[in-house]
Amino acid sequence: MNKDKMKTMAFSNLVGSIIFLAIGIWAWLQTDNFPEVANTYVQASTFPRVMIVGMLIFSVVLLIQSIFKLMGTMKPTDPVAVEVGTLNPLKDKGVAAAYLVMLLCVLFAALFKSCGYILCAVVLSMIIMFLIGKRNWVQMVLVSVLVPLLMWLVFYKVLTVNIPLGPLNFLRTLVDMI
Amino acid sequence: MDFSLLLSSYATVWSNPEVLLMTFIGALGGVLLGAIPGMTATMGVALLIPFSFGMDLIPSIGLLLGIYCGGMYGGSISAILIHAPGTPAAAATLLDGYPMCKKGQAGKALSVAMFASFCGGVIGALIMTFLSPLVADMAMNFGPGEMFMLAVFGLSVIVAISGKSVAKGLISAFFGMLLCTVGLDPTNGIPRFITTKQTGLLDGFQFIPTLIGLFAVSEVIAGVERIIRGEEHEQKSNEKITNVLPDWKTIKRIWPNILSGGLIGTFIGAIPGAGGDIAVFVSYGASKSASKHPELYGTGIPNGVAATESANNGCSGGAMIPLLSLGVPGDSVTAILLGAFIMKGITPGPMMYVTELPTVYRVFAALMLANLCMLVVGCLGVRFFAKIVSIEKKMLYPIILVISLLGAFSINKNAFDVGVCVAFGIIGWLMNKYEFPLSPILLALILGPMCEKNFVRYMNIQRGNFFAITTSPIAMVFATVAILVIVYSVYNQSKINKRAAANAAQEKA
Numbered sequence: 001m002n003k004d005k006m007k008t009m010a011f012s013n014l015v016g017s018i019i020f021l022a023i024g025i026w027a028w029l030q031t032d033n034f035p036e037v038a039n040t041y042v043q044a045s046t047f048p049r050v051m052i053v054g055m056l057i058f059s060v061v062l063l064i065q066s067i068f069k070l071m072g073t074m075k076p077t078d079p080v081a082v083e084v085g086t087l088n089p090l091k092d093k094g095v096a097a098a099y100l101v102m103l104l105c106v107l108f109a110a111l112f113k114s115c116g117y118i119l120c121a122v123v124l125s126m127i128i129m130f131l132i133g134k135r136n137w138v139q140m141v142l143v144s145v146l147v148p149l150l151m152w153l154v155f156y157k158v159l160t161v162n163i164p165l166g167p168l169n170f171l172r173t174l175v176d177m178i
Numbered sequence: 179m180d181f182s183l184l185l186s187s188y189a190t191v192w193s194n195p196e197v198l199l200m201t202f203i204g205a206l207g208g209v210l211l212g213a214i215p216g217m218t219a220t221m222g223v224a225l226l227i228p229f230s231f232g233m234d235l236i237p238s239i240g241l242l243l244g245i246y247c248g249g250m251y252g253g254s255i256s257a258i259l260i261h262a263p264g265t266p267a268a269a270a271t272l273l274d275g276y277p278m279c280k281k282g283q284a285g286k287a288l289s290v291a292m293f294a295s296f297c298g299g300v301i302g303a304l305i306m307t308f309l310s311p312l313v314a315d316m317a318m319n320f321g322p323g324e325m326f327m328l329a330v331f332g333l334s335v336i337v338a339i340s341g342k343s344v345a346k347g348l349i350s351a352f353f354g355m356l357l358c359t360v361g362l363d364p365t366n367g368i369p370r371f372i373t374t375k376q377t378g379l380l381d382g383f384q385f386i387p388t389l390i391g392l393f394a395v396s397e398v399i400a401g402v403e404r405i406i407r408g409e410e411h412e413q414k415s416n417e418k419i420t421n422v423l424p425d426w427k428t429i430k431r432i433w434p435n436i437l438s439g440g441l442i443g444t445f446i447g448a449i450p451g452a453g454g455d456i457a458v459f460v461s462y463g464a465s466k467s468a469s470k471h472p473e474l475y476g477t478g479i480p481n482g483v484a485a486t487e488s489a490n491n492g493c494s495g496g497a498m499i500p501l502l503s504l505g506v507p508g509d510s511v512t513a514i515l516l517g518a519f520i521m522k523g524i525t526p527g528p529m530m531y532v533t534e535l536p537t538v539y540r541v542f543a544a545l546m547l548a549n550l551c552m553l554v555v556g557c558l559g560v561r562f563f564a565k566i567v568s569i570e571k572k573m574l575y576p577i578i579l580v581i582s583l584l585g586a587f588s589i590n591k592n593a594f595d596v597g598v599c600v601a602f603g604i605i606g607w608l609m610n611k612y613e614f615p616l617s618p619i620l621l622a623l624i625l626g627p628m629c630e631k632n633f634v635r636y637m638n639i640q641r642g643n644f645f646a647i648t649t650s651p652i653a654m655v656f657a658t659v660a661i662l663v664i665v666y667s668v669y670n671q672s673k674i675n676k677r678a679a680a681n682a683a684q685e686k687a
Contacts, residue, residue, distance in 0.1 A: 041642035055352035125576035
């Protein structure tokens with residue numbers, strides 16, 4: 001296949017359809033393990049299987065459409081001939097930054113309970129602001145500290161939602177005292 | 179219709195300080211978010227829905243309706259001032275709004291947009307008040323088979339218009355429906371796609387963390403990507419705003435456009451899947467065709483702004499009709515509203531008009547109040563909102579992210595939901611990047627359980643004979659319309675693709 005075609009929407013559709021086909025097949029195999037219940041007309045696996053069949057059918061449609069497009073000569077004006085973004089972080093700094101944000105979000109979710117919301121949110125927003133080119137340190141510190149603090153206060157006092165604070169647990173006592 | 183109950187509901191809602199405050203805050207938040215290019219009303223509602231958890235139903239619905247109405251109007255501010263629509267529903271407003279701004283009439287354009295938005299919203303709310311009980315009355319005869327087909331119809335319409343490829347829209351919808359089946363089977367309690375040890379997923383993917391992930395976190399990730407690539411430019415507006423409301427002469431000139439726009443917006447909004455982005459262009463086209471001077475449209479006349487803004491706010495009332503009377507959301511924002519109702523233990527649909535009639539009437543009153551709050555917020559803050567369009571995205575994205583992740587936690591006070599939100603943020607980013615639409619997933623998460631519940635009921639009643647559904651004329655009407663919509667969408671999409679290709683070829687030549 002022409003290397004340029006691998007950068008098109010048609011190729012990404014091909015990859016997308018294969019991924020959804022794989023998800024569908026995996027899900028179908030999983031439904032085989034659902035226990036069956038006697039005296040019912042609809043088993044636990046029935047509805048998911050209908051959805052899986054629907055997803056597989058349209059994945060195959062997209063796969064066939066993409067193959068035809070890639071095998072033939074696509075006009076540059078064809079909507080699926082447009083160049084799509086890569087997922088390779090080495091080729092695109094934007095994608096590398098997106099991956100970094102995702103990693104930070106995953107770390108945020110993992111450390112949320114032990115380190116607490118405010119600490120995690122301050123670090124997360126500071127790093128993201130720095131990453132996207134913000135260099136006004138006063139604004140950065142003010143925004144990344146005040147926003148999580150204010151949000152915590154609103155949720156704690158107004159909405160009475162207890163949010164993990166980790167090492168900053170003393171804030172709760174402090175606010176209760178005031 | 180019980181007019182005395184309707185009036186007493188209005189009195190209850192409009193005299194409740196909590197409802198007034200929350201609706202006002204919602205309208206303010208909606209206008210602020212709507213004014214920022216790229217921030218949609220869906221995202222605004224997704225971001226602010228966690229703040230409604232601790233409240234009673236009507237204040238929380240008031241908050242969300244305020245965001246909805248405010249967001250619709252807010253989109254016009256950036257469309258007029260910086261030629262960048264804040265929301266897709268404001269895309270047609272820039273056709274006349276921006277030329278007016280260039281002519282030094284920014285204040286007039288903004289005041290016309292605000293007045294038309296308010297009038298459009300009121301028209302939508304009035305039609306909703308009188309039409310939705312009739313639809314609900316008709317829907318009282320629906321059994322599980324009809325309700326199942328209704329859910330299929332709702333999904334088909336939304337899928338069909340939700341992207342450049344119908345196949346991709348349908349894949350997204352079926353994927354969303356499959357996600358709904360994760361967790362315990364609602365009939366027999368059998369774990370599906372999980373083990374009983376995975377307690378966090380026993381109830382399936384929670385709606386709010388999934389929604390926040392798909393619509394807010396993914397947008398932040400994409401925004402960071404765009405900033406690093408240098409594709410996101412800060413836009414500034416230095417326009418001086420002098421008018422707050424249009425003068426009487428202008429109102430006399432634009433009222434036919436407001437009336438027609440409000441009506442068109444309401445009826446288009448009432449069709450599941452067809453939202454403000456379609457209504458504004460239909461209304462603009464109709465207004466232009468009916469005008470004695472169509473050549474003036476696009477050159478900067480208030481009639482164009484009035485036609486589009488009344489249409490997109492009329493949609494808010496229209497979209498509430500199928501939501502309240504059938505339990506089928508008209509667009510992605512009303513899908514979130516449906517989630518909010520369910521969270522509060524109330525299931526919208528025809529039965530709501532029997533068991534929860536006072537609640538229904540209070541929702542009507544809340545929508546009217548939301549429109550009034552939008553007008554007040556608009557009048558008080560129009561000069562300030564003109565500055566909001568210039569807000570720095572480098573500060574905005576981290577703020578949205580930390581609020582989003584906190585919102586995901588607060589629904590069940592469960593750190594696992596933060597992980598779910600992040601996971602769906604990543605999935606949403608990937609799907610957006612490769613143009614798999616996200617709205618069908620959102621709607622599938624809402625309509626999926628309704629679909630399955632009625633499917634199971636129907637199959638058990640009919641002893642496993644699914645094809646007995648062909649004996650129900652109503653179900654067959656829904657099924658036929660669903661098929662026709664999909665077939666038409668495939669045809670229409672191929673036409674759009676051909677036209678786009680021809681335009682691109684022309685540009686190249």
